[in-house]
Amino acid sequence: MSTDNSRVWIRRASTAAGLCYTAIAEYELARRLGARPPIAVMLPTSIDCYVVAALKWFRAVDVFLSLALMGAAQVAAHALEAGVVEVDLTLVTVVSLLVPIALWRTHALARQTPLDDMPSTTVPPVPERVPDVPPDIEISLARDEQQNTGETPELPPGTDQDAQDAEPSELRLLTSKDVAEHYGVDPSTVRGWVAAGRLDVFTKDARGHNLFHPEQLNPPHMGVRA
Template structure:
């Protein structure tokens, strides 16, 4: 499947590069025949090609149709002038002059609409440990189920910064569940299960009910 995706990607890129290379020359010559100087004449194929790339990149049907129509109109006009079928006229100059503003408008419209939809934060459900329905025995004989641990996860808010504690001079900074989990290399839910089983001692609680731990009361291997 990955090989097919790579082939499709390179086919699209090759097609786009060939189309731009073929049409850009005629668009440049069209601008030159209408009196534009070389540095300015380059802007016609550049504006059209950027619009085509944006339309194909974000795959908007209307813009794909419009961008290719504008590109095709420029091609027809360029080759008709070269063959002598058309002559420079006010109508032709007006039509060609409108190609760049239209391309500019639609390119910026695509660029403003698509990233806003792409960066909209998705609603991600909270990750909860799988419930086996079996109670776990604690050291004191009490039963602590995973459902109770899940309820405690819901009340534990992640906005507590690392190192939360009293800023009293000489007093060690208390640790949150996340701090302790980082020291042990485990998930915060594991720290809460240690608290429930009595393996880990809670030094105090915040006004909102969050656990705080004294660094000197952690197991020796967790201190750092």
């Protein structure tokens, strides 16, 4: 038997033995408080179901609380059997609250998503191919290059003489939506790139939204193979 299987069976045997032992005292406690046999069975059943749920999904608070409820029932049962305490209103009240608490927490645990079933939050891969730069940004970059080198670069088709002679307009910063449309992805993907440090934020607008410089969308900044 492998080590993993041994651990599983040891854990199961320990749980089964503990539940069987405590269930007897819990049943006798319910009978001592006046519950009939079919009803007295419900006390150990409810507590044991809560203990199993807490151990299965292993929420630390519920593990502690479920074992505390089980321990309280054990102490009350053995104290009654030994004649240390007598049946009174306080004891009846405490035992009566054990089942509602176990019922509430068992359903709360069952409605929660186990950690193993939660979807992983990995950042989507960056597209290998960087789409072409939009025409308006390409024209602006060409004009900047013309001013720096003194040469007249070839502009994209459809650019008339008036557009060539006009003064270069102020470069427009891109929003997360613009970048998402630029790469053909969802805006949440762009935010993932920013969080992963694969996309530089140039500045923020008055409302705190990220703004990106079009020249910083080159492959080296995005981790894309050129």
